[in-house]
Amino acid sequence: MKTTIYALSTPPGRSGIAVVRLSGPSARDILAALLTEPYPVPRQASLRSLHTATGDVFDRALVLWFPAPASFTGEDCVELHLHGGAAVIDGAITAIESAGGCLAQAGEFTRRAFENDKLDLTEAEGLADLIEAETEGQRKQALAQMSGSLKQLYEGWREALISVLASIEGEIDFPDEADVPDALAHRAYEPISGLIFSIELHLADGRRGERVRTGFSIALIGAPNAGKSSLLNRLAGRDAAIVTDIPGTTRDIVEVRVTMAGFPVVICDTAGLREAVDAIEAEGVRRALDRAEHADLRIGVADARSQSELLDLKGRLLDDDLLVLNKLDLVSGKTGGAGLGVSAKTGEGIDALERRIEAIVQERLGARELPALSRARHRRAVEAAHSALLRCRTRLADAPELAGEDARLAVRALESLTGRVDVEDILDRVFSQFCIGK
Template identity: 55%
Template sequence: MPSGHSTDRGETIVALASGAGRAGVAVVRLSGPASLETAHRLFHVKQSPALAPRHATLRPLYAPGNGAFLDEALVIFMPGPNSFTGEDVVELQIHGGAANVEAMLRACIETGLCRVAGPGEFTRRAFENGRLDLTQAEGLADLIDAETEGQRAQALRLLQGEAGNRFESWRERLIEAMAALEAAIDFPDESDVPEQIARRSLEPLARLQTEIEAALSDWERNRSVREGFRIAILGKPNAGKSSLLNQLAGREAAIVSPIAGTTRDVVEVRMVLGGFPVWVADTAGLREAVDQIEAEGVRRALDRAQSADLRIWLLDVTDDADTLERVSRETSFAESDLVVWNKTDLAAGRMTDDATSAISAETGDGIPALLLALEQEVVRKLSSSEAPIVTRARHQSLTSQALHHLQSARRAFQDGLGPELVGEDVRMAARALGQVTGKVDVEDLLDRIFSDFCIGK
């Protein structure tokens, strides 16, 4: 779908709004000025009184070309502007199934009154008609993609407008400060007045800066809720990392063998722990690599260790004391890392005190306890009563920009620069926040944002 289409609001669009594939019921949605007319063309003219707004009516539908019977549908007309898109919307609830839906879409197009919608085009129209701000539209996309309870809860809060309202209130406070600074510019001759006014307008900005910093500090957590918490399993070759991954996943996701250096690439498995999405990565054993491929594997393992939210260092209880000593010397354990001893079945009684966990990836001993510990850690890190504000890279980048301008506004003022220069930075900060909700200058971003949506939304 060429993106040029998506800004043409005069056109009427149609798409399957429910999930594709076999289903009891499918919902075909029309939006735009000719929605009602399109539906009427599918009725038998004689027996088709006009559709009453917001009433479900059972109607037989016929192809506009040859008059062939299509399906019986529950038809609902929702006139704009109080509809999802803000335009006239008609929904046809028909029997599900790919061919039936295809036939209905073809019939709608055959009327010559509408065209197939592009990805996210319904939501984009809702945004353009002021029914949603951009963060709410993104919340809707997240809700559709949500597979876990944690993702759902975060998406719902976004859709309810919590984040959008916060960004908007920050922007309003910046605009107030800007107005005060402009008043200061208007008193160029009385040197005391601008100083006072500027000071008064800048004090609230210090508080605002603290709030924005706090919201930004939650970004990593919010992102993990949305995209998944990343756990990396690390250790030397043959420690049993792949065996552990398979135990956690409950299937043979990675190859296990007695040959040291079996795993070369990162193997990832997705799980749900405590209602949050989690990615567990098995990595190549860390050692002086014997060939180029293994060296690349080790590089990827270290890379993954770096970006993980939680690292599991897997140690082999059968290793001699020298090896273990060397591992702990060469490994940079962090406070939050989990140290797990493996192969307890081979060395009963040889456990060390500093082990937070002891398992046998072969027999499955200790795996439930480890899973519970992982779940507790994920929940501890990801659950929060704070409203998720910065949830996407787009928000993070614009909010950081706003913070940067805010800091330089305050610096400019301290350096004794005039209110014009201070005001310019405040204006730039307000603009960045306005772009988050879509209040200002986002036209060129919309194609990208809405192209992530599925068709029919």
């Protein structure tokens, strides 16, 4: 028999309201042990006095009672909306434990909801992302996922695959039946090709969903003293990096997180690119080049007075990267239009640069018709299904038995996304990321 769990679902510390939740078969009995007044009506907030085991009143609070299965977890649930003082919370926890409640583990409420078919694994992950969301873009993506956008996508692929598998196994199991054509498996070719195309569209989205969750990465690269650290400070709106006139001041990666166009953006200041004078600087240059290679956007920063820096950066930037010519305050006349002119010292041109970056972020991360794969776990499973389907299509004509096995592998990969396959290590990893009380 399952235990009845409890947890403080609001942040610890003094507050106006503190919410303690209970879920499990004894939730009603535990609440009854705290009450001397009539039991509350289901799903209706009721003001009640709450008592300790010795009969002392520890608070007068709102009480909500959710009988199973019409609750978040699918079990009997109780919520106590207490006054948020530490003594009140301690009194509630002591009384609940005395009545048989057990402290919940991280994500245990949501895991019980998953186990009771109240939501699938992608919806549970969307809920976790919604709790962690810091930007509008993250909120919108998490809310869509929690509402079932990815579930519908993955379940649609799975249902189509099951139909394909039925066609293949029809030929394998009933090869001589009059009502089963000899080339029944060949009928699966077009549906499989359609699935492969749909999956490839989602895999080719530039990891949009993952970037909305973790942040769009921008690397500032350029020669020493080009003004990368000063530009970072301007974009961050604070002194995040040390700025001096000494070349090579920045040795390691300096990161700041900002919000642009409603999305999280991570801007990285890197070591100046030049022939290193010592081992420490050499490692800094190596890290700068590595970060630039893996960044979503590279912003090359050159001294507007230096043609050599400009030429060097043009060889390092891609077509969709940005080139910034810094130190306009030291330039007489125009820069020639080779890049965006700014002065990190005076702020000239910074607004235009920010607008350009925001436009790029919006273009790459903005809402699309297709739901985005939001986690690396999703991408790995979809890639596994894609590989299995490619093998399945190749083997249809000559080895339908092997094609059928590949189709089953693809189904299993998709089922792992929604939690239909009980892979315990996946479940443990997902729910361990939740906060206590959710």
